[in-house]
Amino acid sequence: MRPLEDVCVLDFSTLLPGPFATLMLADAGARVIEIERPGIGDEVRPLAYWGLGNGFAQGLWPEANDALVTGASPRYQIYGTADGRHLAVAALEDRFWNNFCRLIGLPEALADSDADPEVVRSAVAAKVSERSAEAWRAIYSGFDVCCSVVPSLREAVVDPHVASRGVLDRKVLVEGRPVAALPRLVARTFGGKSAASAPSLGPQTEVLLGQEAVRCGSIGSYGQ
Structure with a gap:
């Protein structure tokens, strides 16, 4: 029996993060009912599977700057x-894009969806x-603009969201020093909290080969 069987989840979320979260709940056995706007649905429903779907079904794999989320749109860029x-x-959705354009002072004509993408x-x-x-961070803070400053790796590991979720809490020992381990999608209940060290390369080889030889020898003796 899966852990969330007999649990019903109502999903009112939009865009990819919410549905992805409820997909994991469904995988754990929950019955998920997604609530979408009549006649419209989730605004990124067509994008959810477009890359893999088009690639495997039609051989149309996405390339740089050839689609909405690969650089062809000014709404999905790094500046x-x-x-x-x-x-x-x-800022793919109009409400995000309009807020973004207003905050940066882009002329209204260029914010229009019919404007030339390269000009925009x-x-x-x-x-x-x-x-x-930092000036842009202060300007868009508190507004729905769907944009963010790209952090350095040093900034990313101390980000409040990373810290609050304990993403890098688990440690391993590398040459005697604690180093953040790669995050894993396993409930903490089932994972150890103490730092562990990966074995160094080589020293265990002879031991393991010796144990295997003994095991194989024992197996052989039973067959005689």
């Missing part, structure tokens, strides 16, 4: 800031390059 950092923009991309890049990453 450079004045201080050499980057702003990741994923150049205009947005010029606007974003006028300010530092």
Whole structure:
């Protein structure tokens, strides 16, 4: 019996993170009922499987700059800031895009969905390059714009969301020093908390081969 059997989950979420979460609940046995807007559904429903679906079914694998989420749209881009950092923009839906354009001061004509993508991309890049990453963070903070400053690795590992979820809490020992282990999708209840060290290369080989030889010898003696 799966752990969430006999559990019913109502999913009111949109975009990919919510449905992906409820997919995991369904895999654990839950009955998931997704609530979508009549006649419209989730705005990214067509995108959910487009890459693999088109690739395997029609041989149409996505390439750079040939589709909405591979760089062809100014709404889904990485733009450079004045201080050499980057702003990741994923404002695919109109409500996000309109907020984003308003906050950066993009002319209304360029925010229109019928505007030339290359012209819009150049205009947005010029606007974003006028300010530092932290200045943009302060401007869009509190607004639904679906964009973020691209963090460095050092910033990412101490991000409040990473810390609150304990993503890097588990440690392994490397040459006697604790190092964050790769996160794993296993409930903490089933995982150990103490730091463990991976064996160094080589020393266990002779021991294991010796044990195997003894085991095989014992097996052989039983057959005689």
